[in-house]
């Protein structure tokens with residue numbers, strides 16, 4: 001999704017020493033870490049992008065590169081950024097400007113991700129000190145590209161989007177020691193009129209179920225207890241093997257792996273959200289009771305202009321299906337305000353949808369046109385001021401909803417996976433299975449990565465506070 005989960009999973013204050021990932025890279029056969037040089041990898045964007053960077057890092061480590069924490073210490077500087085955010089390309093070029101001097105010091109500079117795909121070889125024209133431009137659909141070709149760089153090529157590109165391969169690496173460096181991200185489907189076959197993903201990430205390609213399950217097994221053996229299955233439209237998963245596992249079957253199979261305690265998935269597309277997914281959540285407590293189901297607008301007219309493939313009524317039917325589940329399921333969404341042609345009445349329909357659905361949380365954005373998207377040619381006549389006004393009203397409404405929802409949770413107890421430690425004494429943070437963040441107090445000295453019971457003692461519109469229940 002265009003807005004997929006920005007910032008949804010960022011814990012705070014994890015001690016840097018714990019962010020090493022459990023893999024022992026020097027074990028990669030025949031490779032001595034650092035023998036090929038060092039790399040610095042900077043990432044901006046959504047979870048898919050974060051996970052792509054983890055895989056790129058894994059690939060480089062397996063080829064004998066060593067990851068370092070500053071561009072100064074690196075022989076190769078890579079910048080992986082998505083074009084979701086406004087003026088992304090501009091920001092990339094300004095960052096590349098900062099790296100210019102570093103190239104004259106002999107460093108290799110590379111651009112990865114959606115912006116690389118979008119700007120293509122133009123990057124070499126505008127920033128001639130760049131040597132590598134690789135779009136996200138071409139990451140599977142990175143080993144070959146690195147080999148060409150190592151052989152002395154000064155300009156290497158990977159910009160195909162017609163690849164039918166998914167990006168799998170034997171070693172993935174994971175930046176969270178407890179939760180592992182796993183891309184199960186790449187690209188997108190939908191054609192939402194505002195979205196660059198079909199252009200930058202290419203057509204939909206699903207990963208083989210046996211390969212996914214093998215990796216989950218390895219993750220569990222390394223101590224990961226939570227896995228998050230990722231895809232732009234994760235529930236459109238279509239197993240390419242003869243097993244033809246449905247997405248809901250895959251959820252259950254992942255939950256069945258010994259050592260796995262939580263299975264998350266994001267982002268779901270409403271049109272492909274089917275009853276069997278709800279049944280999998282009902283049946284298996286390890287499949288988390290949270291669905292991120294972006295609606296984008298509450299107006300049927302705007303949904304048509306966005307080419308979202310469902311109507312307001314159809315979306316609400318999916319919500320009703322989720323709400324009828326035997327086990328309560330948290331629902332979150334993404335909304336865009338100020339799409340071309342959105343009238344005040346259309347906007348009111350989005351507000352009424354918000355009230356009807358009662359989302360647990362929402363990511364909301366002002367529309368901004370992106371290169372290579374169909375909506376670029378639509379007249380973007382709503383002023384920035386008006387978009388800002390609508391966004392503020394929408395967010396106020398959601399804040400009200402969340403305040404009431406959170407107040408209703410006072411006194412309840414939840415199991416949380418502790419993912420962060422505050423600088424303040426005895427303060428911790430963790431997530432419930434329904435992806436609610438709780439800041440809580442505990443006298444324990446070491447809780448990171450453990451599952452604890454927390455009782456909710458306070459609520460604000462933005463979150464819950466609680467106490468470790470021992």
Ligand code: SF4
Pocket residue numbers: 001002188189190191192195196197198232233269
């Ligand atoms: S085109 Fe695909 S990735 Fe983009 S918003 Fe639509 S469904 Fe999501």
